Amino acid sequence: MKLIEVENLTKRFSGLVAVNNVDFYINEGEIFGLIGPNGSGKTVMFNTITGVYKSNGGKVVFNGEDITDLPPHVINEKGIGRTFQGSKVFLGLTPLQNVMVGRHCRTRSHLGSAIIRTPFTLEEERDTEEKAMHVIELVGMGLVERKDTPIKDLTYVMRSLTGIAIALATEPKIIFLDEPIAGMNPTEIVQSMELIKRIRDTGITVFLVEHNMKAIMGICERIMVLNMGYKIAEGTPQEISRNEEVIQAYLGRKYGAETK
Amino acid sequence: MLKAKKWPNYLIGSAVAGVAPLVFGLAGPFWVHELFLIAIFGIMAVSLNLILGYTGQGDLAHGVLFGFGGYTSGLLVMRLGVNFWVTIPIAGIAAVIVGFVVAYATLRLRGVYFALATFAFTELMLEAYINLRGITEGLEGLMPIPKPSIAGLTLGPQQTIIWVYIAIAFLLFTVFVTDRIVHSRVGRAFIAIRDDQDLAESAGINTFWYKMLSFCIATFFAGIAGALYASYHGMMSPGDCNIMFLFLIIVACVSGGLGTLLGPVLGAVFVIVVPELLRVAEVYYYLIFGGVLITITIFAPKGIMGVVTLLQNWLRAKVARQ
Numbered sequence: 001m002k003l004i005e006v007e008n009l010t011k012r013f014s015g016l017v018a019v020n021n022v023d024f025y026i027n028e029g030e031i032f033g034l035i036g037p038n039g040s041g042k043t044v045m046f047n048t049i050t051g052v053y054k055s056n057g058g059k060v061v062f063n064g065e066d067i068t069d070l071p072p073h074v075i076n077e078k079g080i081g082r083t084f085q086g087s088k089v090f091l092g093l094t095p096l097q098n099v100m101v102g103r104h105c106r107t108r109s110h111l112g113s114a115i116i117r118t119p120f121t122l123e124e125e126r127d128t129e130e131k132a133m134h135v136i137e138l139v140g141m142g143l144v145e146r147k148d149t150p151i152k153d154l155t156y157v158m159r160s161l162t163g164i165a166i167a168l169a170t171e172p173k174i175i176f177l178d179e180p181i182a183g184m185n186p187t188e189i190v191q192s193m194e195l196i197k198r199i200r201d202t203g204i205t206v207f208l209v210e211h212n213m214k215a216i217m218g219i220c221e222r223i224m225v226l227n228m229g230y231k232i233a234e235g236t237p238q239e240i241s242r243n244e245e246v247i248q249a250y251l252g253r254k255y256g257a258e259t260k
Numbered sequence: 261m262l263k264a265k266k267w268p269n270y271l272i273g274s275a276v277a278g279v280a281p282l283v284f285g286l287a288g289p290f291w292v293h294e295l296f297l298i299a300i301f302g303i304m305a306v307s308l309n310l311i312l313g314y315t316g317q318g319d320l321a322h323g324v325l326f327g328f329g330g331y332t333s334g335l336l337v338m339r340l341g342v343n344f345w346v347t348i349p350i351a352g353i354a355a356v357i358v359g360f361v362v363a364y365a366t367l368r369l370r371g372v373y374f375a376l377a378t379f380a381f382t383e384l385m386l387e388a389y390i391n392l393r394g395i396t397e398g399l400e401g402l403m404p405i406p407k408p409s410i411a412g413l414t415l416g417p418q419q420t421i422i423w424v425y426i427a428i429a430f431l432l433f434t435v436f437v438t439d440r441i442v443h444s445r446v447g448r449a450f451i452a453i454r455d456d457q458d459l460a461e462s463a464g465i466n467t468f469w470y471k472m473l474s475f476c477i478a479t480f481f482a483g484i485a486g487a488l489y490a491s492y493h494g495m496m497s498p499g500d501c502n503i504m505f506l507f508l509i510i511v512a513c514v515s516g517g518l519g520t521l522l523g524p525v526l527g528a529v530f531v532i533v534v535p536e537l538l539r540v541a542e543v544y545y546y547l548i549f550g551g552v553l554i555t556i557t558i559f560a561p562k563g564i565m566g567v568v569t570l571l572q573n574w575l576r577a578k579v580a581r582q
Contacts, residue, residue: 090455105464114444
């Protein structure tokens with residue numbers, strides 16, 4: 001079943017067309033990769049689908065429902081979780097508290113019950129912490145031990161993992177990961193790939209943007225390639241790695257010709 | 261994030277609040293008056309801290325909304341003979357209604373643009389207070405606002421100590437409510453917006469409405485503080501809520517420690533007491549006060565509360581070693 005269907009999506013910034021008439025779909029339960037050289041429009045694509053940017057044309061259908069240009073928090077509630085490039089997290093909180101923020105749209109306590117501290121709120125708060133802990137345990141990789149350390153004192157990698165955990169805590173049907181392994185060492189990369197598979201095995205579809213070709217080829221079922229805002233290829237990792245246009249986009253015309 | 265065993269802290273806080281007026285009373289009636297101001301500034305700083313320190317939005321309308329509460333209560337008591345105690349919540353709600361309109365129009369702006377928009381509103385309201393003479397009586401202000409009474413006792417100038425207890429009770433209430441809010445789902449949303457609004461939005465938080473909520477709660481307490489202040493003084497004028505007043509509230513908030521529960525209370529003590537102590541320096545006292553502020557900003561960027569926390573940790577470590 002198609003979980004996300006994107007039709008003719010276009011995003012312009014004054015003169016520059018960052019995403020140009022792109023069509024694709026993601027099947028439920030797969031790991032779908034998005035690659036492309038710097039400036040090819042990968043992150044813009046993420047931001048346009050998740051409502052951070054308003055599109056200039058086209059349609060995004062999620063789970064049979066048109067979600068084009070809805071506000072980000074509504075799109076999140078419908079079941080799309082995401083991370084940002086550069087490990088965005090809430091710096092004033094601990095990892096556990098960060099992940100608890102992610103429970104926001106799945107909890108209901110409001111101002112009145114927070115002040116009076118009703119039994120419902122107390123119960124919900126306990127539940128929030130418990131579910132946040134489950135997510136942190138699923139992520140693993142040392143985050144459990146550091147769950148109460150102020151995030152200012154944690155490494156880039158720990159922040160990245162916290163960002164993923166926040167997105168997971170929102171109980172998404174699909175998670176968008178924007179370069180999750182940037183800045184990681186080879187061991188951490190291997191662990192992260194395991195993590196992405198674990199996430200998929202819990203029933204969450206994965207949409208992955210990556211620069212690291214080797215990593216993405218290893219775990220994605222299907223890959224789409226963007227270049228200068230255009231979709232230039234789509235297919236299995238084998239098909240992509242043999243695709244003439246992709247090789248040219250990454251390595252230049254000269255090398256593209258030589259591989260023949 | 262809920263800390264269950266907090267009642268000992270509340271007990272200590274109430275005890276301090278109960279004894280403080282007596283101690284200040286020994287120092288003379290002037291200091292009792294100063295303590296009343298500390299409590300009012302405390303309510304203002306603690307509530308401003310909710311929107312400024314916890315939600316990260318530069319609200320520069322806090323002072324004139326305090327004024328709006330003061331004028332609302334004063335006018336109701338003076339012109340319509342409404343019971344003062346009834347006007348306290350009305351003043352809070354009236355301030356929220358005006359605040360809501362302003363915030364709705366401006367909270368889509370971010371950072372310094374929001375601050376500037378609210379500052380423009382402050383200027384506009386101050387001009388209105390000065391020039392709508394038919395209602396506000398201009399620069400001279402509303403005067404005299406009749407004194408309220410409790411159980412047949414009129415709270416005139418002789419009953420300052422009762423006023424102090426009333427103001428402190430409201431301060432404790434403000435601190436209590438703030439404490440409950442910041443340690444809840446709602447407070448987490450505020451902090452998330454402060455730390456990263458884009459991420460908060462993508463993590464499912466309706467950032468606009470949560471900023472509105474934070475602004476309105478802060479404004480409610482500002483309105484209440486305005487009502488108390490106007491009734492205590494028996495007057496309300498534009499000078500009571502001008503830009504200097506706003507500035508001192510912000511200083512109380514920042515010097516005490518943004519995003520800490522009790523920092524703004526300590527900050528309120530600081531902005532009221534220190535200038536008084538510096539009066540011996542005559543004309544130079546604001547100069548020295550400024551110097552003290554700069555020193556705090558440089559050496560204690562997390563405010564007085566940051567220093568208190570450092571001392572606490574140091575003491576704890578020392579006790580642990582022994």
